[in-house]
Amino acid sequence: MKKLLSLKNIIVSFAIFILIWQVLYMTSDFGDALFPSPLKAWQALVEMVENGYIFINIGTSMYRFAAGYISSVITAVLLGLVLGWFKGIFKYINPVVQLLRPISPMAWMPFIVLWFGIGDVPAIVIIFIAAFFPVLLSTVSAVGNIDPIYLKVAKNFGIKKPEIFWKIVFPAAFPQIANSIHLALGTAWVFLVAGEMVGSQSGLGYLIIDARNNLRADTLLAAIIVIGLIGLILDSLLKLIEGYVMRLWGGADK
Amino acid sequence: MYIEITNAGKTFKDGGEELRVLDNINLSIDKGEFICLLGPSGCGKSTLLNAMAGFDMITEGSIKIDGKEVKEPSVKNVTIFQNYGLLPWRTVQKNVELGLEPKKLSKEERAKTAEKYIELVGLSGFKNAHPRRLSGGMQQRVAIARALAVDPDIIFMDEPFGALDAITRMKLQDDILAISKKENKTVIFVTHDIEEAIFLADRIVVMAAHPGRIKSIVDVHLPRYQRERTSDDFLLIRDKVFEIFNMKHIPDIEFVI
Structure with missing residues (x-):
């Protein structure tokens, strides 16, 4: 992966992107108010950096993101380990999980705002939901996929119930869990912005709404790029x- | 007798069809014996081993070790698997310490015991390496060290060298023979390799399939140490085993009148 993200690739990639943007800007007839040039967006970004506005919002968003994502991942992994081990219980929980999973976290927004009001909590809850189900289901399946030989060995050497969880089950399932935690990061970040657009008066998502309300297309684009x-x-x-x-952990699978 | 198997049998149900994997097994094993279970795949040799090790119960008859019916795996009887069963997230040292952890030992004692057995299998230089960094033969050595570290009475080995190349295999055969005699362990060793069985065993239990049963038990009257794979006595026993498997080809005699 390191090779894929070498400096040269990054520079060329962004250069082409900005070039296409500039060409589209020059050939379209939306005008500056509707479709700002790269330069305009840059100037808007510089403006937000200079007055510190962008950093306050990044800080707010990062706090919410960390709170929602970390609490979600920890809960999902712990619950997933238990449910993956006690398959009998999971059989009764899985149908409901499968029902809740395809619901976009944003669908809960009206309730979330009604229950928790406007502020940090709605965004945190949205991120929590967004990261929760993929990590939970992946952890359950990771526990189910543990090579039975590890459990045989543990049994043979007399490793008993609570210890087997942190000595065998968690480490054996870890690579697959780590993978899902990684994937959930992207999902959670996507929903942070969505959550802040509806349920907050601050943060990067709110920055988008604020820019729209002020008809500042240049700020809007600058904010989008910062989010990316x-x-x-x-x-x-x-x-x-x-x-x-x-x-x-001992190296990835060959 | 130390291990006493009486009228042991096992039937699998595979979608309505009954599969007789073990049939009327009777076998007595002395303490300190090296027993090879030899036979083609499907003869139930691994099933029998798993039953003795307590992983997989028989459905009839009894298996007693030291007078006690086998019901579950025991720390006193350690199994070594073909694919090693090492924990990839633990270093060699920590893998060998695994079986020592449930015992009431101080950290230092545990580390010292593990180091002793890692040295015994000749891997001192690799104690901080992860198993993935090691070759198959080295990984199996770690598994052997891990088994020995808990000072078991019996070591069960389920085709332990099956995944290794011929040269590594012979080296490990030498080593396991030396170790088992030095540490005075009872070893039950599953293999489908006739020469491996003759090289290692005090007695070879030859098994046959459909249903899985004992066909014959061959006493290997060879010196316990430094068996010569090319000696006449060795070849004689090999001949005998070949005969049991009906694999000896008697040349067609042409009659010319």
Whole structure:
């Protein structure tokens, strides 16, 4: 993966992207108010950086994201380990999970706003829901896919009930769980913006709404790009952490 | 007798069809014996081993070890598998320590015991490596060290060298023979390799399929150490086993009048 993201590739890729943007800007007749040029968007970004507005909103969003994502992942993994182990119980829970899973977290928004009001909580709850089901189901299946030989070995060496969870079950299921945690990061980030667009008066999502309300298409585009950049950075960070942990784990499957 | 198998049988139900995997098995094994279960695939040799190890129960008859009916796996009888069963997230050292963890030992004692057995199998230089970094033969050595570390009475081995190349295999055969005699372990060893069985065993239990049963038991009257794979006595026993499997080809005699 490192090769895919070499500096040269990044620069060329972005250069082409900006070029196409510029060409579209020059050939379209929307005008600056509807479709700003790269330069305009850049200037809007510089403006937000200079008055610090963007950093306040990034901070707010990151706090909500961390709270929602981390609490969701921890809950989903713990619950997934238990349900994956006690398959009998999961059989009775799975139908409801399958019913809830395809519902977009945004569908819960009216209730969430009614119950928790406007502010940090709606975005946190939306992110929690967005990350929860994929990680839960993946953890359950990871526990189910554990090579039976590990459990045989554990039994043979007299490793008993509570210990078997952190000595065998969790580490054996870990690679698949880590993969789902990684995938859920992207989903959760997507829904952070959606959640903030509806349920908040601050954050990156709100920045979008605010820009629209003020008819500032340049700020809008700048905010969109910032959201993309942060998503990219978060993904790369997690990839680094994942790689490091997998090395401690003993290397990935060949 | 140390291990006593009486009239043991096992029937699988496979979608209405009954499969007789073990039929009327009677076998007595002494302490310290090296027994090879030899036979083609489907003869129930692994099923019999799993039943002795307590992983998979028989449906009739009884298996007693040291006078006690086998009902579940025991720390005293460790199994070594063909695909090693090492935990990839643990280093060699931590893998060998696994079986010591439920015992009441201090951290230092545990580490020392593990190191001793890692040295015994010749892997001292690799104690901090993860299993994936090691070759198949080295991984199986780790599994052997892990089994020995808990000082078991019996070691069950289920085609342990089946996945290794011929040279590594012979080296490990030498080693396991030396170790089992030195540590005075009872070993039950499943294999489908006739020469491996003759090289290792005190007695070879030859099994046959459909239903899985004991066909014959061959005493291997060879010196316990440094058996010569090419010696006459070795070949004689090989001949005998070939005969049991009906694999000896008697050349057609042409009659010319």
